[in-house]
Amino acid sequence: xxxxxxxxxxxxxxxxxxxxxxxxxxxxxxxxxxxxxxxxxxxxxxxxxxxxxxxxxxxxxxxxxxxxxxxxxxxxxxxxxxxxxxxxxxxxxxxxxxxxxxxxxxxxxxxxxxxxxxxxxxxxxxxxxxxxxxxxxxxxxxxxxxxxxxxxxxxxxxxxxxxxxxxxxxxxxxxxxxxxxxxxxxxxxxxxxxxxxxxxxxxxxxxxxxxxxxxxxxxxxxxxxxxxxxxxxxxxxxxxx
Amino acid sequence: xxxxxxxxxxxxxxxxxxxxxxxxxxxxxxxxxxxxxxxxxxxxxxxxxxxxxxxxxxxxxxxxxxxxxxxxxxxxxxxxxxxxxxxxxxxxxxxxxxxxxxxxxxxxxxxxxxxxxxxxxxxxxxxxxxxxxxxxxxxxxxxxxxxxxxxxxxxxxxxxxxxxxxxxxxxxxxxxxxxxxxxxxxxxxxxxxxxxxxxxxxxxxxxxxxxxxxxxxxxxxxxxxxxxxxxxxxxxxxxxx
DNA sequence: TAGAATACTGAACATGCGTTCAGTCGAGGA
DNA sequence: TCCTCGACTGAACGCATGTTCAGTATTCTA
Numbered sequence: 001x002x003x004x005x006x007x008x009x010x011x012x013x014x015x016x017x018x019x020x021x022x023x024x025x026x027x028x029x030x031x032x033x034x035x036x037x038x039x040x041x042x043x044x045x046x047x048x049x050x051x052x053x054x055x056x057x058x059x060x061x062x063x064x065x066x067x068x069x070x071x072x073x074x075x076x077x078x079x080x081x082x083x084x085x086x087x088x089x090x091x092x093x094x095x096x097x098x099x100x101x102x103x104x105x106x107x108x109x110x111x112x113x114x115x116x117x118x119x120x121x122x123x124x125x126x127x128x129x130x131x132x133x134x135x136x137x138x139x140x141x142x143x144x145x146x147x148x149x150x151x152x153x154x155x156x157x158x159x160x161x162x163x164x165x166x167x168x169x170x171x172x173x174x175x176x177x178x179x180x181x182x183x184x185x186x187x188x189x190x191x192x193x194x195x196x197x198x199x200x201x202x203x204x205x206x207x208x209x210x211x212x213x214x215x216x217x218x219x220x221x222x223x224x225x226x227x228x229x230x231x232x233x234x235x236x237x238x239x240x241x
Numbered sequence: 242x243x244x245x246x247x248x249x250x251x252x253x254x255x256x257x258x259x260x261x262x263x264x265x266x267x268x269x270x271x272x273x274x275x276x277x278x279x280x281x282x283x284x285x286x287x288x289x290x291x292x293x294x295x296x297x298x299x300x301x302x303x304x305x306x307x308x309x310x311x312x313x314x315x316x317x318x319x320x321x322x323x324x325x326x327x328x329x330x331x332x333x334x335x336x337x338x339x340x341x342x343x344x345x346x347x348x349x350x351x352x353x354x355x356x357x358x359x360x361x362x363x364x365x366x367x368x369x370x371x372x373x374x375x376x377x378x379x380x381x382x383x384x385x386x387x388x389x390x391x392x393x394x395x396x397x398x399x400x401x402x403x404x405x406x407x408x409x410x411x412x413x414x415x416x417x418x419x420x421x422x423x424x425x426x427x428x429x430x431x432x433x434x435x436x437x438x439x440x441x442x443x444x445x446x447x448x449x450x451x452x453x454x455x456x457x458x459x460x461x462x463x464x465x466x467x468x469x470x471x472x473x474x475x476x477x478x479x480x481x482x
Numbered sequence: 483t484a485g486a487a488t489a490c491t492g493a494a495c496a497t498g499c500g501t502t503c504a505g506t507c508g509a510g511g512a
Numbered sequence: 513t514c515c516t517c518g519a520c521t522g523a524a525c526g527c528a529t530g531t532t533c534a535g536t537a538t539t540c541t542a
Contacts, residue, residue, distance in 0.1 A: 037499060048521050053501060112353065114409025122410060143440050147432055154403075154433035155442070157410070161402030162395075168355025169363060169398070191388055192395035194452040199384050200441035201396070206382075211435040278529060289491050294531060489538070502525070
């Protein structure tokens with residue numbers, strides 16, 4: 001139960017104070033982190049601090065509204081057509097538009113903190129990855145995997161994780177230039193990514209063989225269907241003999 | 242300046258209140274994040290809050306001392322022999338020893354926040370990666386790259402970034418069981434990692450070709466030495482000669 | 483043994499936080 | 513016209529934080 005009405009579909013009628021607060025919060029959270037105080041957000045939105053609590057109940061409620069809004073906008077953005085190849089490229093496209101750039105910043109911060117949005121965000125891109133990987137496998141451009149779901153999650157987490165860490169290690173001078181930092185990241189990592197994805201790293205399969213030998217009992221053999229997933233179930237139980 | 246004496250080499254004589262405070266801080270920072278208050282640290286160390294400020298000047302000073310200590314211990318740990326293959330495996334080894342486990346937790350938190358330790362930490366492992374990659378290339382087990390330095394940084398950032406993000410997405414029930422979470426991560430990601438590193442993702446080199454065509458002027462050809470970085474110039478020049 | 487320096491405490495201070503609340507303003511309905 | 517209700521403000525509350533400080537205990541030095 002929030003407090004009062006909910007816009008429910010962020011289409012029109014969005015210059016209300018409530019929406020201004022939400023947008024200001026997304027911008028400031030993205031630029032300065034979630035430690036940003038409600039007073040700073042209120043000032044940025046041109047309202048009083050009390051109004052924020054009046055509308056959103058608490059700072060946590062505001063955070064939740066921001067999460068929902070960002071996720072909804074990103075979904076809409078993707079539905080609108082652009083399937084710009086990799087996830088980074090899609091973020092890059094969003095970050096290049098002044099209007100949607102703050103959403104990217106907020107999403108990245110959210111990934112770093114690992115809230116609910118982070119989970120949904122990643123799940124969303126994992127689903128995308130499963131799709132384009134399956135397409136690629138069907139078309140013969142991507143090699144099949146022993147566990148497609150795990151691989152889709154892996155490349156997604158790997159990609160966004162590298163982006164996050166690179167960001168944390170090389171904080172940009174201008175914390176609002178998300179397009180610039182994405183561009184810098186792609187410049188730094190583009191070549192190794194392309195190399196690794198096309199050639200791999202090793203020259204023979206001894207590493208993979210060793211892993212398969214170690215993970216599976218030596219009775220069951222090679223590349224079968226993806227049996228179970230190794231991904232979503234957090235499974236603290238180890239599976240060694 | 243700090244305040245008084247500095248142990249300077251954490252060998253012996255390390256049960257002083259100062260060391261107790263430092264160890265308590267490392268443990269609590271690692272388990273609960275850097276937002277942990279000085280009073281909680283003081284209580285955990287069995288001293289008063291004032292003493293922390295007396296010894297370390299400020300909370301930031303304490304943080305810095307922790308950074309230095311953790312980095313020193315990790316260096317010592319690695320110097321002591323074990324080159325346990327991948328960085329994750331080495332962390333896993335450290336996290337399995339009760340004594341050094343808190344250091345791993347602190348280091349991971351530090352990576353997430355991106356302080357000075359994070360930079361040194363990554364640089365350290367990047368240097369390692371350059372070494373074992375060069376060895377592998379020389380031995381013929383690893384394919385050469387067009388930019389070995391970039392690749393070494395890439396695989397390091399990619400690996401730790403994925404670990405961090407996976408951690409943020411699947412926070413463990415017991416926030417002090419770093420060995421358990423590392424094991425969970427390896428279980429989830431081991432197979433896709435092995436697959437990607439041995440086979441790559443794509444079946445042909447069109448992706449890499451496209452990247453090379455895009456990044457380089459069409460005059461210069463093929464695999465040469467790691468010339469310059471590709472593309473932009475904003476690059477807050479960090480590690481180029 | 484006398485004195486000085488240091489380790490250490492406990493209370494207080496200043497600040498910023500999220501949140502509460504009494505109350506004002508303005509629009510809409512009876 | 514009155515009345516109600518939601519938007520909205522500004523001051524205050526309670527709390528936790530990092531930090532300061534006067535004072536006490538302890539240890540070292542001469």
